[in-house]
Amino acid sequence: MSATAALPESQIGRVWTRFRRHRLALAGAAVVALLLASALFAPVFAPQDPTLLDTALRFRAPFADWAHPLGTDELGRDTLSRLLHGGRVSLTVGLVAMVTTVATGALIGITAGFLGGWIDTLLMRFVDTMLCFPQVFLLLVVAAFVPPTLLSISLVIGLTSWMEVSRIVRAEILHLKEQDFVAAARALGASRARIMFRELLPNAAAPILVAATLKVASAVLMESYISYLGYGVQPPLASWGNMLTNAQGYFDTVPWLAILPGAAITLTVMGFNFLGDGLRDALDPRLRMDP
Amino acid sequence: MAEALLKVAGLEVHFPLRSPFLQRRIGTVRAVDGVDLEVARGETLAIVGESGCGKTTTGKAILRLIDPTGGSIRFGGQEIAQHGTAALAPFRRRMQIVFQDPYASLNPRMTVGSILAAPFEIHRIGQARDRAERVAGLLRTVGLPPEAARRYPHEFSGGQRQRIGIARALALEPELIIGDEPVSALDVSIQAQIINLMKRLQAERGLAYIMISHNLAVVSHVADRVAVMYLGRVVETAPREQLFFNAQHPYTQALLSAVPEPVPGRRRSRQVLQGDVPSPARPPKGCHFHPRCPIAQARCAEEAPASRIIAPGHAVACHMVTP
Amino acid sequence: MIGFVGWRLLQAVPLLIGVSLIGFGLMHLAPGGPLAVYTLNPTIQVQDIERIKVIFGLDQPIHVQYVKWATGMVSGHWGYTFFGGRPVLEVILERLPATLLLMGSALSVAIILGLSIGVLGAVKRYSVFDVLATTGALFALSFPTFWFGLMAIFVFAIELRWLPSGGMWELGEEGSILSLIRHLVLPTMVLALVITATWSRYSRSAFLEVMQQDFMRTARAKGEPPAARLLRHALPNAAKPLIALLGVELPFLFSGALVTETIFGWPGMGRLFVDALNMKEYPVLMGLMMFTGIFVVVGNLLADIAIAAIDPRVRLR
């Protein structure tokens, strides 16, 4: 799914030049890289087992004790370890949800855009209808119906947020399919599937990549929110969202328990959003939202 | 005489004109409105006419890239106007197209190698291993180095890209190639190179061409025969010399006189057409040309002229031209 | 214009049918189906459930059930709550004013702020203010609403003790406007943050586009003062995309309201939604889904009509 694989080398150079000028995007990329590394190596970096209870050491403040650099929670669990492992969970859900979103959205968008006619009308009316429901409502209802596992949470988030992607992909395909290289492929006798997935899809890689990056951000946000409400990741498995739920009870006395996971969520969402924004500007200046 | 390679009769392509609101059909764009053409093996037929007269649509309909709404297309003796996708498959190998825009006609996200390997993959020709060799062969044929296969289209100039487009059209060893203004987007200096390449390929392989163009100078170079189109219909067909020196249809005459000197030695009598080309959504009744025709008669506004042969290979659709 | 309104109304019909189909489908997907209150109740026997099914017509083919349910929806019979047996529509409408109040105040704040920031940014493009505003908007858009809410409670309610941390009134002060306003400040601020960011971005680009058009140059050439140009020419033209934005953003507004209401215990529809979720009150959940869905369809319809009223050209398309 890497767009760069399909990009010619000199274009990569140009994209990189444009991307580099975007300072927030560079910061976003750095944050994302850092988050991914810390999630990947969570077991290595974490000072201890995130589920290890130690009731003798409850509510340790951050920076007070080298054994618990970021303190401990109401059950004496190490906050840093829980943040690292929780990040692993949140990012996994975010990435799997993004893949679901992008795959569903791209498939529906390319089908509607390429086949056109009543299939297009039907699919796009379906998209319109889905967009009439506030995503959080849809998400919570479905999340409440299915038993929460990491996979089911990711799928539910993905399947309630693909609509914009399908619109973006469809618009791109509508523009692309009129180009002569598609007519050339048809003249050669290429099948519809070949034209859709070999000829057209790689040309829509740039907007898809941008949407994918932004979707990780919104998926992490959604996960944290439904976990916070108790319909997402279930304890004892830590996620940033459910760490907040517990922390809310001790808000007035130990605020850092709420500040830390919230800051982690914010940092992640910003990192992916800035990265996505920078990619949009760099990959396709036409798509720019700001001048 | 054996049947021509391609024989098109009464070809019609009518696009529905829909209301933007209810998508109701409010009219018809008669892009192609009863076209007759014949192409023999190994010959070049040029189609000329002003912008919007339906040249591209005719070419695409023959290739079945656009569905014709009427008429017949016989290729190699077989009727293909109504064929479905599966039945068309064998004909895809026998007819190919080269497009006008060398930038839009090559997939920017595919290497030249995979663009040229596509025909073999689609028709399951050869093994994956020897396809690289075939691609290299195609590149050599059109005068490009085999190393070009690893590069992307945007790394080439317009003329080089057009060579790649020609190589793709050649891959399946077709009998007919339709060139839809294949050189009009190129620099004049490059145009001759591409034309010479196409002529050489024709000589080597016995290809037939349909060359769509509005450049009469180009036509005078490549065509064996010329068909002149006006508003969805062919108004005159003639061998090249006949057409340039003995055009009979008033529209052809006007077209030729508008060009400074298409062919050296042709006498010039400047004759400027009045008015604009009408829209194919509302073509005039009778002869499509009558509102602008300098010699139109009353009957021209009522009755569409049939095409009549006035000399061997020379057909004209005009009431006022008699053999 | 009448033709346009009629046409737009007609277009809304398939959308409403789609909304109802998804709502109906979700209800049947719910664990225990539409009879969850009985099937999930261990004291009710299997035979009884079969009887109830017949009474409710649930033994009939699915399309018959849908038609019955849909006609019920149209005539205001939205079913009854599991607990208490109250009409669902009544329960929802009871909560509507609180939500509308919150959404309305947040939207007003966001539009006033966002529009001013956006217009100023467009007029003074690339100034320090513009750069700060666009960057700030980017940050605000990435701020998780619910965490922002928690932080706002922490700072303003717990640390500074300026404002109450939740609810709509102080105990014993129900109906007091002053108390209401004090309770409204924090949730409004939290809900308005993201919308303000969106509005400033959109109004900036809408105005930038309008200002580059010919009639603006003509107005300047005629010597109209900048303020008059902005009000007389730019605003009406920039209004169209912004009204469209209002319609498009409605679902996000509901999502945001739900989040905000849960954090602040604001007794609106969002709070009702989460309560219903926790109590497995499926009829209420479905009612809320349908209500917001219809609300959004109607909202977009009104936005389109408003745009057509401003710009006659839209009607012809």
Ligand SMILES: Nc1ncnc2c1ncn2[C@@H]1O[C@H](COP(=O)(O)OP(=O)(O)OP(=O)(O)O)[C@@H](O)[C@H]1O
């Ligand atoms: N898909 C379509 N739907 C409706 N009208 C069409 C469509 N394609 C072409 N037309 C119309 O049909 C007419 C003929 O178009 P065509 O492209 O065949 O002309 P052309 O002779 O190739 O012109 P040019 O020299 O500009 O390439 C034009 O008026 C065009 O607007």
Ligand code: SF4
């Ligand atoms: S038929 Fe009549 S109008 Fe048409 S070209 Fe001949 S003379 Fe002119």
Ligand SMILES: [Mg+2]
């Ligand atoms: Mg053309």
